[in-house]
Amino acid sequence: MSIKQRDKNHIWHPLTQHKLHPETMAITKAKDCMLYDEDGNEYIDAIASWYSSMYGHCNDFVTSRVYKQMQQLDHVVFAGFTHEPAVKLSEELIKILPENQEKIFFGDNGSTSVEIGIKMALQYHFNKGNKRNTLIAFQESFHGDTFGAMSVSGLSVYNGPFEDLFLDVKRIPTPNGNNHEQILETLKEIVKNNAVAGFIYEPLVQGAAAMKMHDPKGLDQILKFCKENNIVTVADEVMTGFGKTGSNFASDFMETKPDVICMSKALTAGLVPMSITACTQKIYDAFYSDDIGKGLFHCHTYSANPIACAAALAGLELLQSTQIQKKISSITAKHKAFGEHIKNHKKVKSIRQQGIIFALDLNVEMERYGDLRYKLFNFFMANGVFLRPLGETIYIQAPYTITNAQLDKIYTVIENALEIV
Known part of the structure; x- marks a missing residue:
């Protein structure tokens, strides 16, 4: 058979x-x-x-690196432990990420990298004693299939049965080069009437929306508005990251850099699952506290799996070749x-x-x-x-x-x- x-x-x-x-x-x-x-x-x-x-x-270069890692350390929990592949990957990744990124949080796929980014945005304000519960996202966006990621996604063909259970999300059009002033007016109304925690977006290219592309200057204006209003900006680079847009990250094309960046897919050269959610020192500092409840209590069993880290390190070396x-x-x-x-x-x-x-x-x-x-x-x-x-x-x-x-x-x-x- x-x-x-x-x-x-x-x-x-x-x-x-x-x-x-x-x-x-x-x-x-x-x-x-x-x-x-x-x-x-x-x-x-x-x-x-x-x-x-x-x-x-x-790829022979990637598989040889992974094989070598498999002979030394296959897996170990990442809560309270660390290892060379994860540390080395954090060091190498920070070198090519936008210059404001400082901290690396490991997950296991694109959807969960977005979940972590959403949690960072919401809990950032909660930890500051300023509870905000609204998120902003683009129309026709797609960020994954877990509940938080579905909430900020705008393709109902995937989400229809669950929409009554979603987070509070307000949607704006993508900038097309002519409409950013109207988008800014819409954003002002949203901020006036809602406690906005974060803006999540696919920079420059919306993959599941049939590779819909938008204007970098208009997006930069949106990001600047968010910065001015203390709205955490979350760039979903799961699809766009690692060279596809003509730079290491699509965020490189904007002057205003995101507070949080979500990565997966090409991160590990397509060999094994892993994701990373990177953030600025400012975001991290809001979780750094004597109060254990202010920590980011999110973990996956295979977070920072050494084999996946080895694949990612090999991929980064190839990308920069x-x-x-x-x-x-x-x-x-x-x-x-x-x-x-x-x-x-x-x-x-x-x-x-x-x-x-x-x-x-x-x-x-x-x-x-x-x-x-x-x-x-x-x-x-x-x-x-x-x-x-x-x-x-x-x-x-x-x-x-x-x-x-x-x-x-x-x-x-x-x-x-x-x-x-």
């Missing part, structure tokens, strides 16, 4: 309505930018398996050229790009998980390219190790797909 047949016996997959879409694909091997299924077919992973395997699958930096520039240029080539196609409504993130909107209305979306997905897979359209948006976020020939194949398959729309 095949793997995919056995799968049906017991497994409940994420983001899947099994009655409508009962079939899965069994992947048996991954290497560099390629996935291989149990039938011997191969596919270019054009989205780095949800933006995580940015240095290619089973000349080879990867050249590849980021090369991919960015290739995407720009493809955008110029395809933007006037009659089936293309618009294109956009930020660093190695490229998105194309089809000139057709379609449901996020509708029949046309699955028709496109199946077309891509049949032609050896793994892409997951988000509604009418086709996007690319391939590993940094992708070759020019592989990129050209992705572009060709996308262009050919326009004929079936």
